[in-house]
Amino acid sequence: MGHGRIDLDGTAFDLQSTLESGQTYLWWRDDGEDYDSTYGGDDWYLTTTRATDDPGVIKVRQRNGALEYRSNVDAEPVLRRRLGLDDDLPAIRASVPNAEVIQDAYDEYWGMRIVREPAFGCVISFICSAQMRVSRIHGMQQSLREAFGTAIEFEGDSYHAYPTPEQLAVATEQQLRDLSLGYRAPYVQRTAEMVADGDDPTEATGLGYEAARELLTRYVGVGDKVADCVLLFSLGYLEAVPLDTWIRTAIEEYFPDCEQGNYTDTSRAIREQLGGEYAGYTQTYLFHYLRNDGPES
DNA sequence: CCCCAGGCACCTC
DNA sequence: GAGGTGCATGGG
Numbered sequence: 454m455g456h457g458r459i460d461l462d463g464t465a466f467d468l469q470s471t472l473e474s475g476q477t478y479l480w481w482r483d484d485g486e487d488y489d490s491t492y493g494g495d496d497w498y499l500t501t502t503r504a505t506d507d508p509g510v511i512k513v514r515q516r517n518g519a520l521e522y523r524s525n526v527d528a529e530p531v532l533r534r535r536l537g538l539d540d541d542l543p544a545i546r547a548s549v550p551n552a553e554v555i556q557d558a559y560d561e562y563w564g565m566r567i568v569r570e571p572a573f574g575c576v577i578s579f580i581c582s583a584q585m586r587v588s589r590i591h592g593m594q595q596s597l598r599e600a601f602g603t604a605i606e607f608e609g610d611s612y613h614a615y616p617t618p619e620q621l622a623v624a625t626e627q628q629l630r631d632l633s634l635g636y637r638a639p640y641v642q643r644t645a646e647m648v649a650d651g652d653d654p655t656e657a658t659g660l661g662y663e664a665a666r667e668l669l670t671r672y673v674g675v676g677d678k679v680a681d682c683v684l685l686f687s688l689g690y691l692e693a694v695p696l697d698t699w700i701r702t703a704i705e706e707y708f709p710d711c712e713q714g715n716y717t718d719t720s721r722a723i724r725e726q727l728g729g730e731y732a733g734y735t736q737t738y739l740f741h742y743l744r745n746d747g748p749e750s
Numbered sequence: 751c752c753c754c755a756g757g758c759a760c761c762t763c
Numbered sequence: 764g765a766g767g768t769g770c771a772t773g774g775g
Contacts, residue, residue: 475756476756579756580757580758582757583755583756583757583758583770584754584756584757584758584771584772585755585756585757585771585772585773586754586755586756586773586774587756588774589755589774590755590756630771633771633772633773634771634772635770635771635772636758636759636769636770636771637757637758637770637771638771640758640759673758673759674757674758674759675758676757676758676759677757677758678756678757678758679756679757679758682756695756696756697755697756697757698754698755698756698757699756700756714765715764715765740756744756
């Protein structure tokens with residue numbers, strides 16, 4: 454409770470890369486700046502939690518080799534899980550292939566972790582991600598908070614929790630379209646309704662990887678790619694490799710033999726190519742590196 | 751004006 | 764199962 458400090462003990466950790474690399478849209482920066490602008494270490498990242506009946510607020514920043522946090526809930530275990538603090542990054546890197554582009558990506562953003570975000574918010578935000586830029590996906594989640602989330606006061610400031618399944622299930626398609634969700638509006642509404650009616654996305658946990666992915670695609674607006682994002686960024690399936698436009702371009706350019714003409718077989722091939730067990734880690738380093746440092750930028 | 755963005759549902763065959 | 768099409772919105 455209250456405020457605290459997690460000593461990183463010299464282990465590699467990069468809060469900005471972890472939270473601004475398009476893995477999660479459930480945090481924001483209290484300087485009001487758009488993501489991708491410089492992070493000096495003085496600004497807090499914020500998120501909300503529903504670990505109890507009342508929503509909580511967590512503020513965290515990285516300074517002087519530690520994570521400082523302030524919260525009205527028991528934040529440390531939540532941060533450890535959500536920020537992947539217990540992942541053995543050197544062991545993970547030891548499992549990846551020696552391709553130059555991969556090593557460059559790890560060098561450039563060393564310390565970035567894979568997040569494990571709350572499943573409902575992860576599902577909804579990646580439904581919103583279809584054919585959409587990172588900054589707008591993030592903006593949509595902020596709009597959903599303000600329109601439908603429970604207001605919270607913390608340390609004299611007012612915030613909105615991410616909406617619950619019940620709160621989004623009663624939204625109308627038109628209300629969601631008015632928030633610029635476009636054709637994703639009915640997907641969000643119908644999936645929220647499914648979850649509110651008891652269809653819990655965390656039920657996939659424990660299944661084999663491909664069975665878990667298949668199970669998640671029962672939600673409206675969730676295909677193979679979004680399901681992989683939920684497995685990787687919420688449910689802890691570090692082998693999941695979401696095949697998005699960026700990674701498909703990378704497959705063409707660097708691993709053309711992995712293109713198999715359909716999602717399942719291409720997924721198996723690239724997963725093997727990227728080291729198997731932790732392939733999703735490498736995918737996320739590649740995604741972040743190519744998007745920020747690729748030939749286009 | 752164009753093209754594109756962390757795709758998906760739905761329709762054919 | 765594979766292949767094509769429509770879909771909202773905003774930024775370059």
